[in-house]
Each structure stands twice: as structure tokens, then as C-alpha cells.
Amino acid sequence: MLPAPADARWLAPRDARDPFLVLQSPFWSYDSIALVADGEACLFDPGGRPEDVAALRDAVRARGALVRHVVLTHSHHDHLRGWDEFPEARLWLPAAAAAKPREHKQRDVAFQEVIDERLGRVGAARRFPDHAETFAERAAFTVGALEVELRFLPGHSLCTSVAFVPAERALVSADYLVSPGLPYCRWQPRAFEAAMVTLRAWCAELAIERVLPAHHAPIEGHAAVLAAIDAERAYFAFLRERVRALLAEGVEPALVTRRAAAEMRARRGPSLGARARQDGDNARRVVAEERGAALS
Ligand SMILES: [Fe+2]
Numbered sequence: 001m002l003p004a005p006a007d008a009r010w011l012a013p014r015d016a017r018d019p020f021l022v023l024q025s026p027f028w029s030y031d032s033i034a035l036v037a038d039g040e041a042c043l044f045d046p047g048g049r050p051e052d053v054a055a056l057r058d059a060v061r062a063r064g065a066l067v068r069h070v071v072l073t074h075s076h077h078d079h080l081r082g083w084d085e086f087p088e089a090r091l092w093l094p095a096a097a098a099a100k101p102r103e104h105k106q107r108d109v110a111f112q113e114v115i116d117e118r119l120g121r122v123g124a125a126r127r128f129p130d131h132a133e134t135f136a137e138r139a140a141f142t143v144g145a146l147e148v149e150l151r152f153l154p155g156h157s158l159c160t161s162v163a164f165v166p167a168e169r170a171l172v173s174a175d176y177l178v179s180p181g182l183p184y185c186r187w188q189p190r191a192f193e194a195a196m197v198t199l200r201a202w203c204a205e206l207a208i209e210r211v212l213p214a215h216h217a218p219i220e221g222h223a224a225v226l227a228a229i230d231a232e233r234a235y236f237a238f239l240r241e242r243v244r245a246l247l248a249e250g251v252e253p254a255l256v257t258r259r260a261a262a263e264m265r266a267r268r269g270p271s272l273g274a275r276a277r278q279d280g281d282n283a284r285r286v287v288a289e290e291r292g293a294a295l296s
């Protein structure tokens with residue numbers, strides 16, 4: 001197996017023919033991902049901690065490949081790390097991320113600095129990747145003989161995209177499907193739900209067999225991929241119904257959020273520990289949407 005920091009582990013390659021390298025860090029179970037083919041490599045949201053980025057780079061080199069592309073799927077601060085280690089590569093960013101107001105970009109960078117300090121990386125100058133090549137809806141390029149297709153898919157955030165490698169029947173899903181049954185929505189639940197409908201259609205059309213999310217575990221098998229997407233959709237359908245019912249009963253909105261979140265945890269059964277905080281965030285966002293809908 002490839003060398004890795006002592007507390008990180010390789011989730012891919014699965015075998016000698018696998019073109020993916022996936023290094024899972026203990027830092028937020030973050031997965032640094034590379035696609036390597038025919039002496040070329042593309043990195044997807046490469047890091048992570050500096051040592052994880054370095055291990056990914058060394059693994060790519062060990063395969064005799066040059067990093068030609070670095071894809072930043074969206075501009076959340078955990079995904080905007082490591083790109084500046086590869087100045088020779090084409091850097092890709094959704095146009096919606098590049099179009100964010102300057103103060104929002106500064107906030108993304110400030111979050112990176114907070115994380116850097118936590119990781120003991122003091123004094124590192126961070127900046128927003130303003131020079132990246134952007135795409136509004138889709139972009140495509142090749143890594144060796146493999147085509148990579150970037151598709152804009154807002155929902156997790158207003159600027160999220162995903163990447164398909166059709167020949168491998170693989171999806172690099174960014175912060176979608178990181179924890180099926182517990183959607184990570186950091187924007188509008190309605191947009192997230194719409195994104196899941198779109199993603200299901202794309203995964204069916206491309207017969208996707210493998211999902212590589214940016215955190216936690218890969219999903220293997222076409223049926224498991226569709227089931228994971230369906231679990232996200234079922235979650236929000238259930239949550240929205242409960243929020244509507246509680247609001248209709250006249251329950252105060254902050255209490256609706258707490259009660260609905262508790263119901264989502266109970267519905268799931270086994271506790272996901274600290275991750276279950278996301279139920280509260282999802283519930284708060286659905287309550288805001290439903291109250292907006294009721295007011296309009
Ligand atoms: Fe994110």
C-alpha cells in the first residue's frame with residue numbers, strides 16, 4: 001500500500017487497475033481524491049491537512065503522473081485547501097463560487113486560517129482561488145484516456161458542483177452523500193431536494209457504480225448509490241412533513257426546530273454522535289423555508 005500519515009488511510013485504490021486514489025484523513029473524515037491515468041492526474045478538493053496533501057502528491061508521483069488538473073467542487077473552506085501546492089495544474093471552480101461577493105470570499109479564507117491554526121500551521125498565507133477557470137453549468141477535460149465531466153449542482157451550497165468519470169461509472173460527489181440518511185445541507189433544503197432528483201437521474205443515465213464523497217466512506221454498487229440518494233430525499237420529505245404539521249399546530253418555530261430534529265434522530269435509530277448536530281441545522285433551514293412559504 002502507499003505511504004500515508006500514520007493516522008490517515010487509503011480507501012482507494014481498490015486494486016491495481018483502480019485509477020482513483022482516496023486518502024481519508026482523521027480531520028473531519030476528509031477524503032483527498034485523485035484520478036490518475038496514463039501519466040496524468042486530476043485532484044478533487046485535495047486537502048485536508050498539509051500532510052494529507054503531501055501524501056496524495058507523493059502517491060500521484062509514485063504512479064509516474066503529473067497533476068494536470070485541480071478541481072475545487074465548491075468554496076467551503078475545508079475544500080479550498082491544498083490547491084496552491086499545484087501551480088502547474090489547471091484549476092477549476094464553479095462560476096457561482098467565483099461570483100461570490102468579496103466579503104463572502106474573505107470569510108471563506110478566514111475560516112481556512114482558523115483551521116490552519118487548529119492544525120498548527122500558523123502564519124500560512126491563504127487566498128481565494130480567484131484565477132481559476134470557471135464553468136457555469138458543465139465543463140469537460142481528459143485525464144489520460146479518461147473523460148472527466150464537471151456539472152454544477154447547487155443545493156449543498158449555492159456553488160456546489162460534482163464530477164463524473166463516465167468510463168469508470170464513478171461520481172465524485174463533493175459534500176453530497178457524505179452520510180446517507182443525514183443530508184448535509186448548508187443552503188436551501190428545497191434546492192438540495194431538487195439536486196437529489198437531478199443527481200438520481202444522472203446516476204441512472206450514466207449507470208454510476210461508485211460514489212466518492214469528500215467525507216466518510218465511498219458507496220459501491222449501482223443499487224447502493226440510488227438507495228443513498230433516495231435516503232436523502234426521504235429524509236427531507238419526512239422532515240418537511242413534520243415541520244409543516246408542527247407549525248400548523250401553532251408550535252413556536254424554535255421549538256419546532258428542536259422537536260423536528262429530535263424526531264429525525266429517533267427516526268434514524270442508531271446515534272451518529274456529533275454528526276447528528278446536522279439534524280438541527282437541516283430542521284432550522286426547513287422551518288425557515290416553510291415559514292417563508294406560509295408568509296407569501
Ligand atoms: Fe461543503
Ligand SMILES: [Fe+2]
Pocket residue numbers: 076078079175214215
Ligand atoms: Fe466538506
